[in-house]
Amino acid sequence: MLVHSRGARWAVWTVFAVLFLPLFALPLLVILGASLATHWSGVLPSGATVAHYRAATRGEALQALTTSLLTALGASLLALTVGTWAALAAAGLRKRYRSIMDALFVLPVAVPSVVVGLSVLVAFSQPPLLLNGTRWIVILAHTVLVTAFAHQSVSAAITRLDPAYEQAAASLGARPAHVLWRVRLPLLLPSLTAAAGLCFALSMGELSATMMLYPPDWTPLPVLVYAATDRGALFTGSAVAVVLMAATLLVLFAVSRVRTRASYR
Amino acid sequence: MGIRLDSVTVAYDGNVDTLALDSLDLTVEPGEVMALLGPSGSGKTTALRAVAGFVRPVSGRVLLGGRDVTDLPPYRRGIGMVVQSYALFPHLRVDENVAFGLRARKTARSEIRQRVAEALEMTGMAAYARRHPRELSGGQQQRVAIARALAIRPDVLLLDEPLSALDARLRSGMLAELARLHRELPDVSMLYVTHDQVEALTLADRIAVMDKARLQSCGTPRELYRSPADAFTASFVGGANLVPVTVGTGGVSFAGAELKVGTNGVAAGARATLCVRPHLVGLGQGPNQLAGVVREIQWRGATHRLYVEVDGHTVMADVRELKAPPVHGDPVTLHFMPDDAVLLPAEVSHG
């Protein structure tokens, strides 16, 4: 469309490949390659093995995987509930209040995750809510961190929603609760699942706040990857990282299947 | 059930300087089809939305069947509404769409099934009950939207430009369908918003012409067409030649010519606007002659439209297809019968 001559097009594509492949494709390939190797001193990894994966799918690592999945599931469901509620409530407010509320719920994006971790640590290491040392403090911090993203994507979807639908429903005699349950939420379902997927992925990869909060019996996968690399076990770390990516992708794939079934247009 | 708007004023953004609706008084009798006709931004849709309850008047009252509903939310008003975009729920099948209003009212299940079937039958959509809206054509979606509004058996049906999303051929078919529905449901009052005078003239028992947030005139199609009361109505309903004239005795003078028209007792010497429909203007010799120069000629198949400049004013004439039409710049003579002209108060704004 933009470049018409054949030669120029090939030149553009070459530049694209030269930029894109080393920057984006290579890192993932490197991790994948390393996870299957024992040495990497030449151009290619050597000493093919699946031993890292055997280690990465049992014992400590398996427990970390369960921990991560449960944390991400809990955090994303909570965040989706609170974020959607906030977005729906904000949509019913006057413009001034709405922008205040939107700003409040965007704030956790702008606050560093490390600081969110620190603040949760400071606040809930003391009564009345003593959560430090339990798994709940990790789930809580993750929820706080991802709620902002859930709120943002749901409220963008609400803005795009044609008010003609809810007005048609109201003219047919549906009360606001009925309109919400039977019209607005079903119409928002594709966006809700997208937001849930986003929250889940963010929580699966969360490291900063987790590093400050995790109790010994609730170690999520990213912490395990860090622990492995920190003690120099880069190849094991890569295998755990691949497990992390695969688990995230599997869940995202399942969520997107739900989404395809829920999109009507 | 009748509809009454009692000096309803609507202001958006609480700004009283830009009224969307300026103290509208309008009564729709039970079983009557009232068309709200006007250009975009004339306030006709606002009036309909005030009846539906989606805009709240700053002042005035809305009454349905004699009951003041001004403070009632839309879902308590029991009206049926069809909008331009249809707003069919994309996640529900056709029958679920039609059943929506009944479910919202917690109607008994057996009753719902029967009434949905009835509404789909009435609109000819029974064969499509299990489909989703996205699998239907525009005309079919339109029918489902009407069936959905009728299923709750409203006493009042509001139609907001229901045909404007359809192409011309479908539109005339749907117009006939709507007329049939009205015959089958003689007790339902309809408020029909449109900018298309053909729809209004075809369907309505009475037409309310709106412009600039105000009601300009209201009457039967025949009244508005044959004897419009103001220049805006004359030009918007059916199109009209409007020229400034001076009233004399037993006629008016325009462009140096004395024209014989009924003056209805307007004092001699007063300024007035003369209104003649283009299809009532003839070419050639006759009573009430006007001489002018052809400025433009359009062939419309069955007719020719001439734009003739008479003393600086353009006069339109629709004549039967001409064998040898005049060309640009030809001098021509036009005429019209005295009782085909209407004399309006002097205010030439749309000429």
Add this chain to the structure above:
Amino acid sequence: MAEAAERTRAVRGRSRPPGGSRTSNTAPRPFGALAWALPPIALLALFFLYPLALVVQQSFRPDSGGTSLRPYADVLASGAFRHALWTTVWLALASTAGCLLLGFLLALVIAFVPFPGAKGVARFIDVYLSFPSFLITLALLFLYGSTGIVGSFQFLTTPWGVLLAEVTYFTPFVMRPLLAAFSQLDTAQLEAACSLGARAPRIVRQVILPEALPALAAGGSLVLVLCLNEFGIVLFTGAKGVTTLPMLVYGKAILESDYPGACVVAVVNVLISVGLYALYRVVSRRAGA
């Protein structure tokens, strides 16, 4: 009189612009709407705002007791802090600039010079966003680290390694909104510009760039904040040479157990990232984005 005032206010509340647009008027009445907004706000206040307030409070409470500005004086005076501050800010700004440039170029090719598989690349970008940032550093450790393939020179322990990792990881965050914006762009506009004799650079500058500005602004502001707050990438380099503010917070709190100091750095970090974010939004809104 009072009733009339009440009415006007109610009308203002359910306003819509004149003309054809049909905004919602079925929203619950203002009081009910406010009541519905309270539960999520209360949760946010309890689990986010209140802890944040405690951090601010603690930053004024030195270990020696009492309330004073001592922690601030101590931290602001330390060279490590000033160095970290500078590193954080310039790294974030440079990364954002790099991401915007690279993201714009790549998105441009995907959208307007499409090649077989361009759709797949766009989907790959989406997937990429769902991976944690430290994976990039992990990969770079193999490429450039001490056991590195490319070379064992200490590239990763310099800020340039972090810059490379941040540009790599955050560029997709710019590309996604850009691709969305490009897909909305009417190709008829490009064809019109082309038929009027405009060449590619001019079309990019005068047709595509103006349309892309809001997306660039949105993506840029997000990346700026995320870079200011990035922790995983820096942590994984394992380098003592590169310390950013989030690293400093972590180090002071967890490794040194110096909570007042950590809180001071946290407050500064929050102020900078919220401040820069707000500034960026204002500027980009002014620029017509």
